[in-house]
Each structure stands twice: as C-alpha cells, then as structure tokens.
Amino acid sequence: MDNNCDYKNGKLPECAPLAMAYVPMQDSVKPYYNSSQALSKGTLFPGLDLPFMNMINTGDLTGTPLGELMALDFVAHELVLYLDTHSDDSEAFDMLKSILQLAQTANEKYVKLYGPLNKADLLKSNSFTWLKNPWPWDYDAKSEG
Amino acid sequence: MFVYEKKLQYPVKIKNPNPALAKFIISQYGGPDGELGASLRYLSQRYTMPYPELKGLLTDIGTEELGHLEMVGTIVYQLTRNMTPEEIKKAGYEAYFVDHTAGVFPQFASGTPWTAATMQVKGDVITDLHENMAAEQKARSTYDNILRLSDDPDVNNVIKFLREREVVHYQRFGEGLRNTLEKLDSKNFYAVNPSFD
Numbered sequence: 001m002d003n004n005c006d007y008k009n010g011k012l013p014e015c016a017p018l019a020m021a022y023v024p025m026q027d028s029v030k031p032y033y034n035s036s037q038a039l040s041k042g043t044l045f046p047g048l049d050l051p052f053m054n055m056i057n058t059g060d061l062t063g064t065p066l067g068e069l070m071a072l073d074f075v076a077h078e079l080v081l082y083l084d085t086h087s088d089d090s091e092a093f094d095m096l097k098s099i100l101q102l103a104q105t106a107n108e109k110y111v112k113l114y115g116p117l118n119k120a121d122l123l124k125s126n127s128f129t130w131l132k133n134p135w136p137w138d139y140d141a142k143s144e145g
Numbered sequence: 146m147f148v149y150e151k152k153l154q155y156p157v158k159i160k161n162p163n164p165a166l167a168k169f170i171i172s173q174y175g176g177p178d179g180e181l182g183a184s185l186r187y188l189s190q191r192y193t194m195p196y197p198e199l200k201g202l203l204t205d206i207g208t209e210e211l212g213h214l215e216m217v218g219t220i221v222y223q224l225t226r227n228m229t230p231e232e233i234k235k236a237g238y239e240a241y242f243v244d245h246t247a248g249v250f251p252q253f254a255s256g257t258p259w260t261a262a263t264m265q266v267k268g269d270v271i272t273d274l275h276e277n278m279a280a281e282q283k284a285r286s287t288y289d290n291i292l293r294l295s296d297d298p299d300v301n302n303v304i305k306f307l308r309e310r311e312v313v314h315y316q317r318f319g320e321g322l323r324n325t326l327e328k329l330d331s332k333n334f335y336a337v338n339p340s341f342d
Binding site: 017020021023024025039041042043045048049051052053055056057059061067070073074078086087116117118130135136 | 154289318322
C-alpha cells in the first residue's frame with residue numbers, strides 16, 4: 001500500500017487528461033471485516049463503508065445455518081467484484097478460494113437440514129423437496145420468532 | 146443462463162405489515178432508479194463491452210441487482226400481507242390495491258409502471274460506464290430518502306444494506322472506467338468507440 005494513502009483513500013494519476021472522470025483505485029483487500037460484520041454492513045471493506053446519517057447496522061445475522069451461509073456467500077461475492085477490477089491481486093484470489101471452501105461446507109450443512117438451495121442439491125434428496133416451504137420471501141413472525 | 150438460489154442475499158423479516166411504507170418502497174422495485182432497471186441496464190449493456198473485465202463486472206453486478214429486486218419485492222410483499230379494507234384505506238393504499246390487490250407490481254412510487262425509458266444502453270463503453278455510475282448514485286439517493294421516511298427497523302436494516310451496495314458498485318464501475326482508460330489513447334479518449342470501431 002502507498003505510504004501516502006490509508007485504506008479510506010486510493011491512487012489517482014498525478015496528471016490526468018481533461019474531460020474524464022476519475023475514481024481512485026482501491027489499493028488492497030486489506031483491511032476487511034469478518035463475514036458477520038460484512039453482511040450486516042453491506043460491504044466487506046471498511047474503506048467503502050459510508051453510511052447515511054450515521055445509520056449503522058450492528059446486529060449479527062449469522063446465528064443460523066442460513067445466516068452463516070449468507071455471510072460467506074456475500075464475502076465471496078464482494079471478493080469477486082473486487083477481482084473483476086483487480087484481476088492480478090493474488091492475495092484477494094487466495095482469500096476468495098478459502099471463503100468458497102467455507103461457503104461450500106456451510107451450504108452442505110444448510111441443505112442437509114432444510115433442503116435444496118438449487119436443483120443440483122436434489123442429488124442429496126430422497127424426494128422432490130424443491131417445493132418445500134418456506135420460500136425466500138416467506139416470513140412468519142409467529143412461527144419463527 | 147441463470148441458476149436460481151432459493152435464498153435471499155440478505156434476510157428480510159418484517160414483523161409488522163405497513164402498506165404506507167410499501168407505497169414508496171415499491172419505487173426501488175420498478176421505479177426510475179430501482180433494481181429492475183439496474184439489473185436490465187447492466188445485463189443488457191454487457192454484450193457490447195469490449196474487455197473481459199467489463200463483461201465480468203456487468204454480469205456480476207447485474208446478477209446481484211436481480212437479487213436486490215427479489216429483496217425489495219420481499220419487503221413490499223411482507224409489508225402488505227393480511228391487510229384489512231380499513232387498514233388499506235387508513236394507509237391511503239386504495240389506488241394500488243384496486244389495481245393489484247396485494248400483488249407486487251413494478252411501478253414508480255408515483256404509480257407509473259416500470260419503463261425502459263428510465264435506463265440507457267448506449268453501446269459506447271465510456272458512456273455506459275458513466276450511466277452506471279450515475280445510476281448507482283440515483284439509487285443511493287433513493288435509499289437515503291426511504292431512510293428519511295421509514296421508522297421501521299426491520300425495513301431500515303435491509304434498506305441500509307441495499308444502500309451500501311450502491312456505494313460499492315459505484316467504486317467498482319469507477320475502477321472499471323479506470324481500467325478501460327488504460328487501454329485507450331490518453332491523448333484523446335474519445336478518438337474511437339472501442340465497443341464499435
């Protein structure tokens with residue numbers, strides 16, 4: 001990381017052509033939140049965490065197998081978007097691979113308990129459990145608490 | 146092609162139905178700066194993106210926006226469950242109700258149906274990336290406005306998450322533009338359109 005840039009700042013060209021917009025490049029995947037914080041805040045990266053009127057999500061959503069899986073899938077997605085614009089960053093790629101490994105384990109745990117998340121998961125079912133409730137938009141405060 | 150994952154990107158669990166909130170949150174479903182327009186904008190623009198890193202970026206952000214469409218639809222659905230006619234009238238929800246009952250329809254807060262006229266696919270890489278950076282800011286402003294109007298924490302936690310995604314996407318589109326400029330002639334970025342010429 002550049003000595004002059006902390007994690008909230010990124011590099012710009014010293015001299016840039018006129019008539020063009022420049023967003024500073026994020027220099028590094030570091031620092032990053034843990035997966036629970038990342039899901040709550042909506043980003044893996046403290047440098048990009050810019051809330052409105054100090055309205056900050058603080059809750060932990062990872063107390064269930066679904067929440068745990070959501071957090072790992074979210075971190076993997078954040079790393080993929082970062083790698084889309086930083087494809088040579090081997091540190092980010094190694095991190096993505098380790099997160100994908102954890103997400104796969106969390107996925108298997110969820111599917112075993114609650115049923116398939118996609119059609120390929122039906123290989124692990126004895127019947128057509130795809131139709132099993134709840135669907136993602138269903139939430140019953142009375143039964144789930 | 147696409148494979149459906151039977152889960153949301155972020156949990157939506159709204160305890161108290163409140164059609165008065167649904168009246169304006171519906172705008173992020175099918176409004177001028179909403180998630181339907183966002184996903185179709187990026188997934189349509191990507192065909193003429195000249196470089197693989199932009200094809201990837203638009204595919205990945207466009208796919209995430211489909212997940213956000215599902216989340217906003219879920220908010221509207223959960224806010225408008227089990228309504229009585231009295232509650233509908235008290236919330237001023239009659240106009241929507243008479244047309245759609247408790248269905249989830251892509252429309253502006255003002256009632257105009259979703260229209261592709263709110264988005265653009267210009268087929269020019271610099272123009273399309275600028276369009277996308279502006280689109281992320283417009284969606285961010287809309288989520289700011291929703292946070293000004295809503296006092297339900299179950300709703301606002303989801304809105305805060307979605308708003309933050311706009312900030313991250315803005316950064317990535319900006320970086321995509323930076324990567325693009327490196328491939329172009331810095332003496333005149335507008336000399337040709339690499340999506341066409």
